[in-house]
Amino acid sequence: MSHRICVIEGDGIGQEVIPAAVTVLQATGVDLTFEHAEGGFGCFQRRGTALPPETLALAQECDAVLFGATQSPSGKVDGYRSPILELRRELDLYANLRPVHSLPILASRPGIDLLIVRENTEGLYVRRECSDGEMAIAERVITRRASARIMRVACEQARSRRGHVTLVHKANVLVETDGLFRRTALEVAEAYPDVQVDELLVDTAAMRLVQSPERFDVIVTTNLYGDILSDEAAGLVGGLGLAASANVGDRHGLFEPVHGSAPDIAGRGIANPIAAILAGALMLDFLGESEAADRIRAAVLDVLEHGPRTPDLGGNARTIDVTQAVVRGLRDA
Ligand code: NAI
Ligand code: MG
Numbered sequence: 147m148s149h150r151i152c153v154i155e156g157d158g159i160g161q162e163v164i165p166a167a168v169t170v171l172q173a174t175g176v177d178l179t180f181e182h183a184e185g186g187f188g189c190f191q192r193r194g195t196a197l198p199p200e201t202l203a204l205a206q207e208c209d210a211v212l213f214g215a216t217q218s219p220s221g222k223v224d225g226y227r228s229p230i231l232e233l234r235r236e237l238d239l240y241a242n243l244r245p246v247h248s249l250p251i252l253a254s255r256p257g258i259d260l261l262i263v264r265e266n267t268e269g270l271y272v273r274r275e276c277s278d279g280e281m282a283i284a285e286r287v288i289t290r291r292a293s294a295r296i297m298r299v300a301c302e303q304a305r306s307r308r309g310h311v312t313l314v315h316k317a318n319v320l321v322e323t324d325g326l327f328r329r330t331a332l333e334v335a336e337a338y339p340d341v342q343v344d345e346l347l348v349d350t351a352a353m354r355l356v357q358s359p360e361r362f363d364v365i366v367t368t369n370l371y372g373d374i375l376s377d378e379a380a381g382l383v384g385g386l387g388l389a390a391s392a393n394v395g396d397r398h399g400l401f402e403p404v405h406g407s408a409p410d411i412a413g414r415g416i417a418n419p420i421a422a423i424l425a426g427a428l429m430l431d432f433l434g435e436s437e438a439a440d441r442i443r444a445a446v447l448d449v450l451e452h453g454p455r456t457p458d459l460g461g462n463a464r465t466i467d468v469t470q471a472v473v474r475g476l477r478d479a
Pocket of ligand 1: 159163214215216217218219230386387388402404405406407408409410411416417418419421456458
């Protein structure tokens with residue numbers, strides 16, 4: 147059975163790394179049909195919407211979405227809404243999963259194998275802000291429902307890993323919001339007696355992640371903390387050019403590199419495609435094609451070890467050189 151994939155390249159290097167990922171996915175031999183759709187700031191400038199209705203409809207119909215990156219305007223632009231936040235909400239992609247593994251490159255610390263499970267729908271990212279010019283206020287929404295379901299995802303993931311969950315919050319200061327998140331998560335944990343749960347305040351967690359990242363298995367946390375900690379963790383193993391994430395709900399899945407549109411290098415053909423290629427592997431896992439996903443990951447490890455490497459990893463290869471090396475690795479496997 148063919149899997150239908152909605153492809154949204156987006157802006158900047160999204161248009162370079164997503165075609166690379168599609169090339170690699172095609173080389174696995176898995177039966178995939180790619181359907182392309184527009185989205186992003188460029189789309190907004192052309193059409194007045196960053197996420198046209200047909201893009202959303204296609205994303206809803208397809209078996210999975212492969213998403214590049216979009217550029218956000220730095221100031222407020224009337225009518226612009228971030229398509230990735232919109233897609234996460236419309237497809238109810240409530241869990242953001244960011245695996246972080248040590249990699250065979252100098253820039254990576256050894257011994258790391260952790261997974262950050264970030265709540266993806268609420269917290270400070272509900273964007274309820276107001277300002278009178280002298281004082282600005284942001285509302286932070288935490289619900290029992292969203293806290294419970296993200297903790298369930300974390301515990302399920304821990305079961306297929308090393309059975310350990312670290313609950314990260316700041317309930318000592320944010321007594322109501324993080325207090326509700328913490329209490330709910332600890333209640334959910336009671337249904338998983340085989341999973342060991344402990345907790346850390348987010349500032350301590352940030353420090354421990356730098357000092358002893360190898361001690362973490364699954365980290366579960368609210369939206370903003372998860373955003374920050376997952377980029378920090380990506381930095382421990384070689385940076386944004388290598389980090390992929392899955393956004394999943396009960397019905398849909400969207401897979402993306404963690405990085406943005408990288409305007410500083412866009413259009414030059416030197417973006418590292420590996421983050422997008424690994425996002426493709428996460429998508430194959432979601433589609434039940436884990437054998438092919440493992441083949442991609444093996445080919446990527448081989449390329450990281452032996453080159454070619456793009457400039458962000460100290461090499462001078464181009465996006466296409468790395469992509470072709472991964473494809474050769476798949477063929478030779
Ligand atoms: P960024 O991730 O685009 O770039 C940060 C730095 O990492 C830059 O120096 C860039 O050249 C480098 N980099 C990122 N990906 C790379 C890759 N694959 N290969 C080599 N180098 C890479 O983050 P930045 O600069 O903060 O944001 C740029 C734009 O992207 C902004 O408009 C931002 O809002 C947007 N953004 C979008 C995201 C998304 O669509 N999910 C996520 C993060 C940022
Ligand atoms: Mg981020």
